[in-house]
Amino acid sequence: MASRATPDVNEAYIRYISSVSPKTKEKRSLFNAFLVGGFICVIGQFLRYMLMFLFNLEGDELAGTVSMILIFFGAFLTGLGVYDRIGKYAGGGSIVPITGFANSVVAPAMEFRSEGFIYGLAAKMFVIAGPIIVFGVISSVAVGIIYYVAGLL
Amino acid sequence: MGKHTAFFHNRPTIAATYSVAGKKEGDGPIGKVFDYVFEDEYFGEKTFEKAECKMLSTAINGGISSCGCGKSDIDAIVSGDLLNQIVSASFAARDYNIPYIGIYNACSTMSEGLAIAAALTDGGYMSRVAVATSSHFSTAERQYRYPLELGSVRPPQSQWTVTGAGCAIVSAGGKGPAITAATFGKVVDYGITDANNMGAAMAPAAMDTLITHFRETGRTPSYYDLIVTGDLGAFGSRVLKHITGENGYDISFNHVDCGEIIYNIDEDEYQGGSGAGCSAIVFNSYIYRKLKDREINRVLFLATGALLSTITTQQGESIPCISHAVAVENEAL
Missing domain, CATH: 3.40.47.40 (Stage V sporulation protein AD)
Incomplete structure (x- = not known):
């Protein structure tokens, strides 16, 4: 008898496993993600108002400064080893905001520091953020083309 | 003798064992029985890989000394771990002047090693063989999953890689299991x-x-x-x-x-x-x-x-x- 199970045994086993496997508690995960993600956005909005009223920033300058501050705190909390704990609780809630992007760049940079600055830290810095940048650029090009074509009509 | 089963008639014994565990394992339900528990996940080394290697050699040394013999009494080290090219085992074996049999069967390496050591000692080819394996949470995570500080969620069916190394000295004849x-x-x-x-x-x-x-x-x-x-x-x-x-x-x-x-x-x-x-x-x-x-x-x-x-x-x-x-x-x- 071959040790690789026949296809129908496979299917029966896979069906059995998926019926008894522990499942992610979706409602709770969604709620936590909403709570933490929303809170990060509230902080962003708060910063925006503060910068507006205290420093009279506006437009691109304002948006850029808010992003910069959030990125700084995302990176800082990653360095302190706090962000991954937030992530365990919040899931997508702390991955989607710009702080999550900072986390995804800083975490591998820290991890691969032991393999040197160039081939370790610098080369591995974008292993997780890389796909986000690639698809971000591609979709911005696509949106640009759609805008251009819509403008011609 | 069965087709896949070997019977050992000369009773190769497990003369001594030694276990080295990380803090989380030491705090667990059976944490008190481990021979050595270390608090710092780097085990005093610069990288996690070095820590794993040191863990493994600490286990081998512990096994040898609790067996009451010296390094020169060990005929071979049968060892493996989870890292690419089983580097922890090979690098640990570098410090011993003993033949090294590197093996890999992922997490079943310990029982595989015991079976090999039993065959070697039962057959009369060797008198004492050290079997040791290790894994380290932080080296395994970076090889198999994500960086440690990344804010990702572990799914509920997942498990946690144990930080620890164990060694058993299999000896031809003698007392013990x-x-x-x-x-x-x-x-x-x-x-x-x-x-x-x-x-x-x-x-x-x-x-x-x-x-x-x-x-x-x-x-x-x-x-x-x-x-x-x-x-x-x-x-x-x-x-x-x-x-x-x-x-x-x-x-x-x-x-x-x-x-x-x-x-x-x-x-x-x-x-x-x-x-x-x-x-x-x-x-x-x-x-x-x-x-x-x-x-x-x-x-x-x-x-x-x-x-x-x-x-x-x-x-x-x-x-x-x-x-x-x-x-x-x-x-x-």
């Missing part, structure tokens, strides 16, 4: 592709080896006081009991899984421990002591391993798994 038989496992793949669900992937391999062992030895599950699997975890253990039960072998009364008993599940270890170090530290401390104290006299130890790599997982391949079994028995009084 003896390895009386070994059943070498086949690679079994039931088509599970979820790399987070190791328990489900490995359970069929454990079942295959178990049933082969029972058929070829003519034994039943009740022959053993304890059937010890390596790192199926809580969920995988449930699956194993279910599928072996369906095949006519009830192991629900004497089965224990090293991964299931190693942690207090209070963070996100979920189904328990895993890794080559998991079965190594539990078998070489908790189980071995119970054998030594004759609280139990017959143990079937089968560690299970998932033979995947990150590349095969990304290519959508299913997970081939394996399990080797060794029967460890006390001499009748």
